[in-house]
Amino acid sequence: MEIIVLLKQVPATESLIRIDDDGASIKTDDIKWVVNPYDEFAVEEALRIKEAHGGSVTIVSVGPEKASEAIRTALAMGADKGVLITDPGVSDFDSLIVSRILAGALKEIPFDLIIAGHRSVDKDNSQVGPATAELLNIPHISMVIKQDITDSKIRCHKTVEGGTVVLEMSLPALITTQRGLNEPRYASLPGIMKAKKKPIDVKTIMDSGFDGDPIGESMVKTIVMKPPRERKDGIMIKGDSNLAKAAELVRILHEEAKVL
Amino acid sequence: MAQDVLAIAEQTNGVFRKVTYEVLSESRRIADSLDCDLTALVMGSNMENVSKELGQYGADNIIVAENPALYEHVADAYTNVIADFVIKEAPAVVVIGATTHGKDVSARLAARLNAPLAMDCVAIRFDEKGLIASRQMYGGKVLTDVLLEGSPQIIALRPNAMAIANVERASSIEKVDVNVGKTNVQFIEKRLDTTKVELTEADSIVTGGRGMGGADFSLIEALAKLLDGAVGASRSAVDEGWRPSSDQVGQTGKVVSPNLYIACGVSGAIQHLAGMSSSKVIVAINKDPDAPIFSKADYGIEGDLFEILPLIIEEVKKIKGEN
Numbered sequence: 001m002e003i004i005v006l007l008k009q010v011p012a013t014e015s016l017i018r019i020d021d022d023g024a025s026i027k028t029d030d031i032k033w034v035v036n037p038y039d040e041f042a043v044e045e046a047l048r049i050k051e052a053h054g055g056s057v058t059i060v061s062v063g064p065e066k067a068s069e070a071i072r073t074a075l076a077m078g079a080d081k082g083v084l085i086t087d088p089g090v091s092d093f094d095s096l097i098v099s100r101i102l103a104g105a106l107k108e109i110p111f112d113l114i115i116a117g118h119r120s121v122d123k124d125n126s127q128v129g130p131a132t133a134e135l136l137n138i139p140h141i142s143m144v145i146k147q148d149i150t151d152s153k154i155r156c157h158k159t160v161e162g163g164t165v166v167l168e169m170s171l172p173a174l175i176t177t178q179r180g181l182n183e184p185r186y187a188s189l190p191g192i193m194k195a196k197k198k199p200i201d202v203k204t205i206m207d208s209g210f211d212g213d214p215i216g217e218s219m220v221k222t223i224v225m226k227p228p229r230e231r232k233d234g235i236m237i238k239g240d241s242n243l244a245k246a247a248e249l250v251r252i253l254h255e256e257a258k259v260l
Numbered sequence: 261m262a263q264d265v266l267a268i269a270e271q272t273n274g275v276f277r278k279v280t281y282e283v284l285s286e287s288r289r290i291a292d293s294l295d296c297d298l299t300a301l302v303m304g305s306n307m308e309n310v311s312k313e314l315g316q317y318g319a320d321n322i323i324v325a326e327n328p329a330l331y332e333h334v335a336d337a338y339t340n341v342i343a344d345f346v347i348k349e350a351p352a353v354v355v356i357g358a359t360t361h362g363k364d365v366s367a368r369l370a371a372r373l374n375a376p377l378a379m380d381c382v383a384i385r386f387d388e389k390g391l392i393a394s395r396q397m398y399g400g401k402v403l404t405d406v407l408l409e410g411s412p413q414i415i416a417l418r419p420n421a422m423a424i425a426n427v428e429r430a431s432s433i434e435k436v437d438v439n440v441g442k443t444n445v446q447f448i449e450k451r452l453d454t455t456k457v458e459l460t461e462a463d464s465i466v467t468g469g470r471g472m473g474g475a476d477f478s479l480i481e482a483l484a485k486l487l488d489g490a491v492g493a494s495r496s497a498v499d500e501g502w503r504p505s506s507d508q509v510g511q512t513g514k515v516v517s518p519n520l521y522i523a524c525g526v527s528g529a530i531q532h533l534a535g536m537s538s539s540k541v542i543v544a545i546n547k548d549p550d551a552p553i554f555s556k557a558d559y560g561i562e563g564d565l566f567e568i569l570p571l572i573i574e575e576v577k578k579i580k581g582e583n
């Protein structure tokens with residue numbers, strides 16, 4: 001079983017996100033970078049499938065050179081090798097361009113299964129997994145919380161509004177991960193040592209198998225980034241007793257906020 | 261319908277999801293701004309009768325694409341049908357709900373048509389550049405306005421973010437047989453709990469965190485029920501095994517935007533805020549006056565949730581009784 005994990009390096013959620021002076025990007029100087037949490041589920045699931053069925057796990061990422069750190073983390077968890085496709089303009093690419101680059105690279109790497117995250121916690125787009133599958137002309141199942149592979153078919157439980165659905169497709173195929181699928185392992189010390197010797201193939205877009213020439217312009221253009229609406233200083237409900245506080249809250253929600 | 265607006269309706273078990281009315285209403289506003297017609301595309305099996313009501317939400321034309329294979333949500337079948345329709349009719353804008361299914365379909369559709377897609381939008385406006393979609397990024401820490409260059413412009417709307425408006429149109433309804441084409445994903449079964457209000461569609465959510473101290477969520481459930489709302493949980497409450505992971509709100513859980521979000525015994529970790537910061541009104545109940553959740557809440561009560569929740573429940577009952 002040849003398994004590919006699509007992995008993205010993202011700012012740690014604790015990082016303070018500051019909008020840059022251009023008003024359309026974020027300041028990256030003091031951000032801590034981590035593996036996208038949904039992609040950790042993807043790495044873990046890939047390792048479990050490899051443990052059960054044999055084969056290898058390859059991490060593929062499109063990102064700046066620094067993203068090799070995130071690949072290295074996945075290698076320390078147990079993945080076999082990494083591919084980093086890098087370009088100076090990468091942070092401006094929209095999801096479709098990233099998907100085209102990934103699909104191009106994956107035409108050169110044999111695979112049975114691709115695992116991506118349900119969403120990246122920076123762009124929050126939920127796009128790259130299904131779009132990459134579409135460009136590779138393979139089926140996908142998203143938001144998977146359980147999977148079984150038998151006879152080159154994968155059967156998945158996915159979460160939907162109000163419950164779960166069971167779907168099946170033939171490999172090669174792509175799935176996206178959701179919390180509930182697994183608990184990602186931590187990289188062990190020997191794992192970290194071993195990862196140092198594992199190969200990461202760093203490529204430019206043009207030698208990664210990308211056949212669109214040129215890459216094309218992003219069709220989704222960021223015009224402006226703003227901080228979210230400030231909640232006007234939260235009101236602490238005062239009162240002599242819990243009863244008075246509860247009554248005052250309900251009155252406000254009913255009469256002023258009009259949400260009751 | 262060249263250069264019109266196309267709204268994609270979503271049904272489950274033959275019943276429209278709430279997001280369908282939001283998609284129609286917002287599409288009507290977009291069509292008015294562009295001064296064009298609005299076509300609603302319904303996909304499913306035996307949908308003709310229920311589809312008429314979409315005229316009340318501003319559809320000028322209603323197309324019902326019938327095929328038993330569309331009864332269940334299989335992303336590739338839906339993508340085939342919508343893509344064929346878009347290629348034939350060339351709408352300027354395609355609007356869809358960013359539900360689990362809508363996200364799958366819109367992402368595949370954008371890739372197939374080489375068209376721009378703004379996912380999970382919370383607002384749409386027009387300026388001299390054209391249609392501008394606002395979407396949250398970085399777990400709600402940034403609101404980004406994007407311009408879509410290319411055609412059609414595909415917009416997936418976050419459920420619960422847009423207002424539903426009744427705009428009666430004398431709409432035409434047309435049933436068409438469609439070829440779903442080759443589908444590579446096979447539906448096996450589904451398990452839906454129809455008694456439960458879906459978090460992403462709920463008007464009100466009452467969430468319990470580690471402060472619940474155990475799996476007894478009866479107070480949370482009672483208040484949620486009274487509000488016709490849903491029960492949410494922090495990741496800690498899920499990790500403790502008190503709630504199923506489908507209740508989790510946050511960065512690795514559901515992203516919700518109800519009118520009212522009541523967080524009880526939740527500290528307000530950044531990963532939790534990432535899932536609920538677009539709620540319209542946020543209430544926090546916590547015994548720690550320094551809990552970070554208070555700085556993100558519109559209204560806070562400092563105190564023990566086990567004492568305060570029963571009192572709130574009684575007060576809400578009084579109001580509900582009055583009406």
Ligand SMILES: Cc1cc2nc3c(=O)[nH]c(=O)nc-3n(C[C@H](O)[C@H](O)[C@H](O)COP(=O)(O)OP(=O)(O)OC[C@H]3O[C@@H](n4cnc5c(N)ncnc54)[C@H](O)[C@@H]3O)c2cc1C
Pocket residue numbers: 037468469470471472493494495496497508509510511512513514524525526527528529530531532535545546547548551563564565566
């Ligand atoms: C990669 C990653 C992803 C994550 N994703 C999510 C996510 O999706 N969703 C999520 O929620 N978290 C997520 N977390 C976890 C998050 O960081 C916090 O640990 C979690 O949200 C804390 O849950 P809590 O507020 O219920 O518990 P705590 O932080 O322990 O807070 C409990 C609160 O209850 C209050 N309390 C206790 N007893 C009472 C009482 N009787 N009455 C009133 N108040 C009381 C306390 O004062 C305290 O403020 C994630 C973490 C990581 C690292």
Ligand SMILES: Nc1ncnc2c1ncn2[C@@H]1O[C@H](COP(=O)(O)O)[C@@H](O)[C@H]1O
Pocket residue numbers: 006007008036038039042060061062063095098102115116117118119120121123124125126127128129
């Ligand atoms: N630059 C990238 N490189 C590799 N994988 C990516 C990249 N961007 C997104 N992905 C994958 O696609 C998933 C969804 O990302 P997004 O569409 O940005 O929300 C992520 O969890 C990754 O698995």
